[in-house]
Amino acid sequence: MTEPLKSPMTFRTQAFLFALACVIGIGSLMGGVFSSQRLKKKVGRIDAGPQQSVEFRSVVAEVDQQFQTRWEKKQLSHAKPASTLTVMRRASLALHGTIPSVEEIRAFVEQQQFEATDDEILDRYVNYLLQDRRYSDYISERFARVFVGVDNGPFLIYRRGRFRLWLSDQLMENRPYDQLVHSLISSQGVWTSDPEVNFVTATITDGNNGRPDVMKLAGRTSRAFLGMRIDCLQCHDDRLGTVALNPEDPSEGSLQSDFHQFAAFYSQVKTGFYGVEDDREHYAYKYLDEESEVIVPPVVPFYQELVDSQGARRDQLAQWVTHPNNRAFARTAVNRIWAMVFGRPLVAPVDDIPLAGPFPPGLERLTDEFVKHDFNIQHLIRVITRLQVFRLESKAEFEVNSDHESAWAVFPLVRLRPEQVAGALNQTASLKTINADMSYLFRLQQQNELDQFVKRYGDTGEDEFEDRGGTVTQRLLLMNGNLLQSRITNGNGSNASARIAMITEDDQDAIESVYLAVLTRLPNQRELSHFLLKFRNESDNQRGRLIEDLFWTLTNSTEFSWSH
Amino acid sequence: MPCHTSTHWNRRTVIQAAGASWLTSLANGLTNAQETARDTKRPPKNVIVLWMQGGPSQRDTFDPASAASQEFSGGVQSIKTAAKGIEIASTLPLVAEQFEHLSVVRSVVSREGDHARGVYNIKTGFRPDPTLVHPSLGAVVCHQLPSESDIPRHISILASNRPGRGGYLGDSFDAFQIGDPLRPVPDVRSRVNQTRQEARSRDLFDVVESEFAAGRFKNLDDSKTLHQLSIKRAMRMMSSEQLRAFSVENASRTDLDRYGNTSFGRSCLVATQLVQAGVRCVEVTLGGWDTHTNNTDAQRDRIRILDPAMAAMVADLKASGMLENTIVIWAGEFGRTPQLNGASGRDHWPHGFSVVMGGGGIRGGQVVGETNKTPDIRAENKTGDVVNPVTIADIHATVLKALSIDYQQELQTPIGRPMAISKGTPIAQLVG
Numbered sequence: 001m002t003e004p005l006k007s008p009m010t011f012r013t014q015a016f017l018f019a020l021a022c023v024i025g026i027g028s029l030m031g032g033v034f035s036s037q038r039l040k041k042k043v044g045r046i047d048a049g050p051q052q053s054v055e056f057r058s059v060v061a062e063v064d065q066q067f068q069t070r071w072e073k074k075q076l077s078h079a080k081p082a083s084t085l086t087v088m089r090r091a092s093l094a095l096h097g098t099i100p101s102v103e104e105i106r107a108f109v110e111q112q113q114f115e116a117t118d119d120e121i122l123d124r125y126v127n128y129l130l131q132d133r134r135y136s137d138y139i140s141e142r143f144a145r146v147f148v149g150v151d152n153g154p155f156l157i158y159r160r161g162r163f164r165l166w167l168s169d170q171l172m173e174n175r176p177y178d179q180l181v182h183s184l185i186s187s188q189g190v191w192t193s194d195p196e197v198n199f200v201t202a203t204i205t206d207g208n209n210g211r212p213d214v215m216k217l218a219g220r221t222s223r224a225f226l227g228m229r230i231d232c233l234q235c236h237d238d239r240l241g242t243v244a245l246n247p248e249d250p251s252e253g254s255l256q257s258d259f260h261q262f263a264a265f266y267s268q269v270k271t272g273f274y275g276v277e278d279d280r281e282h283y284a285y286k287y288l289d290e291e292s293e294v295i296v297p298p299v300v301p302f303y304q305e306l307v308d309s310q311g312a313r314r315d316q317l318a319q320w321v322t323h324p325n326n327r328a329f330a331r332t333a334v335n336r337i338w339a340m341v342f343g344r345p346l347v348a349p350v351d352d353i354p355l356a357g358p359f360p361p362g363l364e365r366l367t368d369e370f371v372k373h374d375f376n377i378q379h380l381i382r383v384i385t386r387l388q389v390f391r392l393e394s395k396a397e398f399e400v401n402s403d404h405e406s407a408w409a410v411f412p413l414v415r416l417r418p419e420q421v422a423g424a425l426n427q428t429a430s431l432k433t434i435n436a437d438m439s440y441l442f443r444l445q446q447q448n449e450l451d452q453f454v455k456r457y458g459d460t461g462e463d464e465f466e467d468r469g470g471t472v473t474q475r476l477l478l479m480n481g482n483l484l485q486s487r488i489t490n491g492n493g494s495n496a497s498a499r500i501a502m503i504t505e506d507d508q509d510a511i512e513s514v515y516l517a518v519l520t521r522l523p524n525q526r527e528l529s530h531f532l533l534k535f536r537n538e539s540d541n542q543r544g545r546l547i548e549d550l551f552w553t554l555t556n557s558t559e560f561s562w563s564h
Numbered sequence: 565m566p567c568h569t570s571t572h573w574n575r576r577t578v579i580q581a582a583g584a585s586w587l588t589s590l591a592n593g594l595t596n597a598q599e600t601a602r603d604t605k606r607p608p609k610n611v612i613v614l615w616m617q618g619g620p621s622q623r624d625t626f627d628p629a630s631a632a633s634q635e636f637s638g639g640v641q642s643i644k645t646a647a648k649g650i651e652i653a654s655t656l657p658l659v660a661e662q663f664e665h666l667s668v669v670r671s672v673v674s675r676e677g678d679h680a681r682g683v684y685n686i687k688t689g690f691r692p693d694p695t696l697v698h699p700s701l702g703a704v705v706c707h708q709l710p711s712e713s714d715i716p717r718h719i720s721i722l723a724s725n726r727p728g729r730g731g732y733l734g735d736s737f738d739a740f741q742i743g744d745p746l747r748p749v750p751d752v753r754s755r756v757n758q759t760r761q762e763a764r765s766r767d768l769f770d771v772v773e774s775e776f777a778a779g780r781f782k783n784l785d786d787s788k789t790l791h792q793l794s795i796k797r798a799m800r801m802m803s804s805e806q807l808r809a810f811s812v813e814n815a816s817r818t819d820l821d822r823y824g825n826t827s828f829g830r831s832c833l834v835a836t837q838l839v840q841a842g843v844r845c846v847e848v849t850l851g852g853w854d855t856h857t858n859n860t861d862a863q864r865d866r867i868r869i870l871d872p873a874m875a876a877m878v879a880d881l882k883a884s885g886m887l888e889n890t891i892v893i894w895a896g897e898f899g900r901t902p903q904l905n906g907a908s909g910r911d912h913w914p915h916g917f918s919v920v921m922g923g924g925g926i927r928g929g930q931v932v933g934e935t936n937k938t939p940d941i942r943a944e945n946k947t948g949d950v951v952n953p954v955t956i957a958d959i960h961a962t963v964l965k966a967l968s969i970d971y972q973q974e975l976q977t978p979i980g981r982p983m984a985i986s987k988g989t990p991i992a993q994l995v996g
């Protein structure tokens with residue numbers, strides 16, 4: 001009898017990897033002090049530079065002013081600046097999908113002794129995050145979901161893993177975003193050696209003679225790169241006035257032909273002996289209520305003057321989409337990167353931005369900046385993370401309501417994505433930073449555990465920025481699941497609770513270390529006194545168990561599962 | 565174009581519409597819920613979906629072509645069933661005995677021949693839409709028929725991927741997943757003793773949670789995070805007597821054998837226990853139907869597991885009186901080609917395949933629609949010879965009507981787009 005699908009790694013392989021990882025874990029425990037020194041040196045070399053220039057500061061000031069004006073107009077108070085640690089936590093979650101390690105916190109906070117301001121420390125921290133491979137690995141998955149979705153797709157000719165690795169390399173090199181998108185739309189070649197063509201092959205369907213689904217490609221191109229949901233035009237004219245394609249006149253309706261003329265740009269692409277290539281195929285379509293098919297010419301839906309009608313159709317399309325004067329392209333990228341940083345877009349839904357506005361504070365100014373700096377993603381992230389709104393508290397002395405959140409007068413509370421919870425949980429249990437310096441086998445073993453956790457926790461799929469309610473499954477997994485248990489149980493000598501029990505000087509030190517490891521902050525007075533009292537009343541051999549209990553309590557809090 | 569304010573307003577409205585009744589009754593406890601149930605004066609209805617992952621062949625199951633040549637029939641014979649005039653594959657003798665309670669729709673057509681898209685289509689009743697995730701049938705049923713229970717009301721057993729999801733109704737309507745009932749329910753046992761667990765929880769609620777709530781939204785948990793609420797529900801589940809419904813420990817050897825004593829059979833047995841305990845929708849998955857090569861033998865291998873389990877489940881539901889208020893549906897993401905391929909396999913075929921349903925007010929012993937037993941599978945119009953074609957949306961509308969759910973009503977999605985629960989038409993022959 002055949003049982004349902006098992007996970008890709010068998011239990012035996014898992015057990016083997018676990019044993020191996022334990023051996024390596026003990027090794028790295030002994031090397032702990034050394035690597036902390038290494039991190040400090042690394043941090044010392046990181047420049048707070050780009051953010052300190054006059055030009056950079058003036059852009060930030062302009063955007064900050066736009067938000068200030070909005071608050072004044074709406075008569076909204078705004079929150080105070082958040083602590084350095086709070087901002088570090090949200091930046092790490094946004095750019096690495098995990099929380100800062102205790103080792104990292106100490107390395108950065110020590111800079112305060114060198115009279116660096118909080119803002120400079122945070123600038124430096126953002127630059128540190130952007131240099132680390134964890135940044136490109138995490139952000140590449142976010143982009144991959146937009147570009148190719150989450151499904152396995154067609155067998156053999158679609159390699160999602162290769163595609164994601166390629167994306168990660170592009171992000172690490174900080175390749176300009178317009179060039180990156182240009183190659184997605186127009187590249188030729190084989191899915192393994194030219195991974196960008198997987199953007200096209202992801203849509204190939206059975207029985208279509210090796211040709212991709214041009215309508216799927218058109219819908220995706222429009223949503224991902226232009227921030228427009230024109231999918232409903234596929235079947236009929238716009239009857240509800242929801243799809244405006246005239247940047248000058250938003251009241252003008254749109255037609256079924258607008259969609260298909262856009263799709264016609266993909267008519268020439270096919271897969272052949274040399275992989276993805278182009279021929280001279282026309283695009284024919286039978287419109288609603290028409291008798292027969294007609295040949296549909298390729299026409300862009302707006303800004304027709306930007307088209308250069310040289311070259312293959314896909315080249316024309318790529319050139320038009322990424323043209324510096326095609327505002328929709330740059331604006332969509334800004335809105336998406338904002339959403340990755342804050343967990344919530346400036347305009348929601350993230351892929352539906354009205355072509356003719358109105359636009360919220362910040363969006364147009366940041367779009368100008370992004371174009372001016374040649375679509376430099378890391379520059380954009382530096383600017384966004386330097387804004388006042390990114391560095392505000394998520395709570396306030398006045399009563400916070402949804403008006404404050406939607407005007408960014410407080411930092412929005414955002415539920416962590418499953419990968420962020422898994423990443424944070426994993427980092428929590430280790431005082432050392434879990435990064436590329438850890439052994440490959442150790443990370444492979446961990447990745448398998450984390451994947452299983454995410455699967456059970458509930459992957460969000462392509463729907464990255466929709467907030468939905470928590471589930472009982474998620475709570476059970478955090479309360480009683482294997483991942484947390486294996487990370488906090490004192491018997492496992494390499495985890496944080498064991499190390500804290502071993503190396504901390506006194507109860508206060510232990511309690512503060514757990515708070516730093518889990519919540520990236522120190523306990524406040526009330527919390528500290530409460531737990532100190534508990535620790536004092538117990539004998540020494542109970543201390544390890546109390547530390548475990550504290551780990552459990554903090555990881556099961558709202559604070560742990562939300563970005564704030 | 566929705567702005568942030570309306571997004572939030574809508575989300576809250578949805579949550580209120582979705583959850584208000586059970587939020588309130590959660591506070592008031594089970595007693596209140598039982599009164600509510602009495603008020604409606606009829607027993608609540610339930611759904612059990614037998615999900616055949618991979619795409620079962622209609623020719624090897626409920627729409628055999630035994631009179632046709634080998635390349636079409638695959639050598640599958642047919643047998644009479646308990647319903648007059650209905651014949652199904654001879655490999656399903658036990659299910660055949662239950663056919664007075666079941667009906668088969670043989671003319672289901674869809675436009676999705678890819679696994680992922682087909683699963684989405686059949687589980688939700690809608691084709692995949694890049695801008696919206698639709699809820700699966702089980703989520704809709706839980707949303708529309710609120711009730712109280714210690715354990716989750718939407719459960720998926722043995723799903724290897726893509727279990728029923730809450731979609732735009734919210735993750736709280738996602739199916740709770742479990743594996744083979746021989747293994748314990750995942751994560752419902754505390755890792756520490758009760759005293760320690762209570763101390764941990766007290767620290768959490770009295771110290772850490774209250775500190776976090778200060779200076780934030782009024783009623784942070786109710787209006788936004790639902791975090792403590794989910795923890796309390798999780799704790800209630802951990803200590804619930806109803807957890808027994810997940811286990812086959814108390815089932816006799818004879819009963820287990822009647823269901824075939826496979827992981828699928830045990831899961832079907834547990835499904836009957838779960839609906840008794842108040843679960844609204846159970847989905848039980850049997851995989852391995854994607855038979856591109858050596859179809860007949862590979863399908864028969866699955867059918868050996870299916871036949872005793874499905875038959876015993878229907879018989880037991882009937883015997884306990886639960887069949888009157890429990891709909892049983894058998895379906896996969898599509899059917900398989902009516903003609904064997906060069907490797908004696910059958911490929912994906914969404915152009916005329918079978919779905920079986922019964923119980924819960926759906927008329928039994930009926931056949932809806934008909935397929936050509938020897939079609940030209942390369943024809944341009946592949947559904948031209950399907951008699952009385954039925955869409956996936958029609959199947960959903962039929963089930964929802966039998967559950968007395970207003971399937972035409974429009975729900976608000978989180979971005980404020982109104983969306984009908986189903987756009988299909990109920991099959992009059994089954995629920996007229």
